[in-house]
Amino acid sequence: MSLTKRILLAMMLGVVVGGLFNVATTEGWMGASFGHWLDQFMVHGLFDAVGRIFVASLKLLVVPLVFVSLVCGTASLGDNSRMGFMAGKTIGLYLLTTAVAISLALLMGTLIRPGDGIDLAVASDFTAKASPSLKDVLINIFPSNPIQAMAEGNMLQVIVFSLLMGLAVSKSGEQGRRIAAFFEDVNEVIMKMVTILMNFAPYGVFSLLAKLFAGLGVSVIMDLALYFFTVLFVLLLHGLGVYTTLFKVFTGLSPLVFLHKLRATMVFAFSTSSSSATMPVTLRTVEKRLGVDNRVASFTVPLGATINMDGTAIMQGVATAFIAQAYNIDLGLNGYMLVVLTATLASIGTAGVPGVGLIMLTMVLDQVGLPVEGIGLIIGVDRLLDMMRTVVNVTGDSMVSSVVANSEGMLDKDTFNDPDAGLIESELEDAKA
Ligand code: ASP
Numbered sequence: 001m002s003l004t005k006r007i008l009l010a011m012m013l014g015v016v017v018g019g020l021f022n023v024a025t026t027e028g029w030m031g032a033s034f035g036h037w038l039d040q041f042m043v044h045g046l047f048d049a050v051g052r053i054f055v056a057s058l059k060l061l062v063v064p065l066v067f068v069s070l071v072c073g074t075a076s077l078g079d080n081s082r083m084g085f086m087a088g089k090t091i092g093l094y095l096l097t098t099a100v101a102i103s104l105a106l107l108m109g110t111l112i113r114p115g116d117g118i119d120l121a122v123a124s125d126f127t128a129k130a131s132p133s134l135k136d137v138l139i140n141i142f143p144s145n146p147i148q149a150m151a152e153g154n155m156l157q158v159i160v161f162s163l164l165m166g167l168a169v170s171k172s173g174e175q176g177r178r179i180a181a182f183f184e185d186v187n188e189v190i191m192k193m194v195t196i197l198m199n200f201a202p203y204g205v206f207s208l209l210a211k212l213f214a215g216l217g218v219s220v221i222m223d224l225a226l227y228f229f230t231v232l233f234v235l236l237l238h239g240l241g242v243y244t245t246l247f248k249v250f251t252g253l254s255p256l257v258f259l260h261k262l263r264a265t266m267v268f269a270f271s272t273s274s275s276s277a278t279m280p281v282t283l284r285t286v287e288k289r290l291g292v293d294n295r296v297a298s299f300t301v302p303l304g305a306t307i308n309m310d311g312t313a314i315m316q317g318v319a320t321a322f323i324a325q326a327y328n329i330d331l332g333l334n335g336y337m338l339v340v341l342t343a344t345l346a347s348i349g350t351a352g353v354p355g356v357g358l359i360m361l362t363m364v365l366d367q368v369g370l371p372v373e374g375i376g377l378i379i380g381v382d383r384l385l386d387m388m389r390t391v392v393n394v395t396g397d398s399m400v401s402s403v404v405a406n407s408e409g410m411l412d413k414d415t416f417n418d419p420d421a422g423l424i425e426s427e428l429e430d431a432k433a
Helices: 003-027 032-077 080-112 134-139 146-152 155-170 173-198 201-215 219-223 225-251 255-261 263-272 275-289 294-307 310-326 332-349 356-368 372-407 413-417 425-432
Strands: none
Touching: 003 032, 003 201, 003 263, 032 080, 032 155, 032 173, 032 201, 032 263, 032 275, 032 294, 080 225, 080 294, 080 310, 080 332, 080 372, 134 332, 146 155, 155 173, 155 294, 173 275, 201 263, 219 225, 219 372, 225 255, 225 310, 225 372, 255 263, 255 372, 263 275, 263 372, 275 294, 275 372, 294 372, 310 332, 310 356, 310 372, 332 356, 356 372
16 A cells, blocks of 8 residues: 555544543543543553654654755755745745635635624633734844754744755855855755655654544534534635645646655644644645755745745634623724734744644734634634544645746756656555565
C-alpha cells in the first residue's frame, strides 16, 4: 500500500479506535478497571507517547529546514529586485485570501445566525490572556540574536536572518559560491530526513487521533452544532471553492490534481493541528510533488506557515458574529469592517501551533468591544475545529506558493502533472512492484 494510503487509513483507524475507547470508558464497558487501564496505559500512555514523539520529530526539522532552504533559495535567486517583487506578491496574496476568508465567514455568520438564543450560562471559564500589540508584533520580526531566534523557533526572525544571509552569500563572489554549494548539500540531506520521518507518519497520525478522539466528548458539538457546522461550511467553501478557483484562474492547471497531491499533507495538518509542525512536509510536497522551484517555495511556505491563516480567520469571523448574536450586540457595518481588518492582522500574529487562533480572537473581540468571556461559549468545540482550520491554513500556503511560482515561471508543469513525482522512495518501490 502506498504511504499516502497508509496515512489516510491510519487517520480513519485512529478516529474509530479513539471513538470506541471513548464510548468504552464513558459507558463502562467491561467494568471500571478496564476503562482505567485503557485510559492510563493506552490513551495517556502509548498513544500519547507515540503522538508526542511524532510531533517532536516534525518540529525538529522546522528550524534547520527553513534556515538552510531559504539561504539556498535567496542565494540562487541572485537578483534582489526579483526577491522584493516576489515577496510583495506573496504577502499581498496571503493578505487578500485571508480578507476574503474572513468576509465569507462574517457573511455566513450573519446569514445563518448561529448565536441566536444561545444560553449564556453554559459558558465555561475563560480568562483572556493579553494579546500582543501590533507594534510589538512588528518589532518582533527583527532578530537581535539569530541563535536565540532559532532556539525559540521564532519563525519570522529566522526568515529575516536567512534572507539576509542568502543575500550576502549571493553577493560574496567565490566564497559565496562555496558556501552556497555547501548549503545546497545540507538542504538535500535535511530533505532526506523529512522523507525518512514521513515513513513513520501512519503510527504518529494514528496515535494522535486515537488519543484525541478518546477524550473528545461529541455531545458538546450538539450544543454548538450550528456554530460548529457554520465554521465547517465556510472552511469547505473557502478550501474547495475559493482556492480551487484562484488556482485554476492563475495557473490554468487542474485544481483536482493540486488537492489530490496535497492529501497526505492535509492529514499531517489535521492530526497535528499545527501548520508549523507540518511545515517540513508542506515544503517537501510543494517542491517535489507540485513542482514549485525551491527559490519560491523556501520563502513562501515558511512565511505562509507563520502568517497565513485563512482557516483561523474563518473561525474568528464566525466566532465574532456568534458572540455578537449571543450577547445581542449589533456590530453594524463599521464593526464588521473592523473585524475584517483586525482578524487579518491577528492571523499574521497567530503562531502555527494548536489553539493559538482562539487566543488571538481576544484581540479581535477587544477591538470591536465584544465581551472576551464569550470565548468560553465556543471553547468546547475548538479542538476539533482547530484540526480542520489547520488543514485550510496549510492548503492556502500551498496554493499561494504554486500561484506565485507560476507567475515567476518557476512552476515545473511536468512535475505537477506527473502523478509519481516526489513520491517517497518506498512508495515508488511499491508502485513498481
Ligand atoms: N492551529 C492553527 C495552525 O497551526 C492555528 C490556530 O488557528 O490556532 O495553523
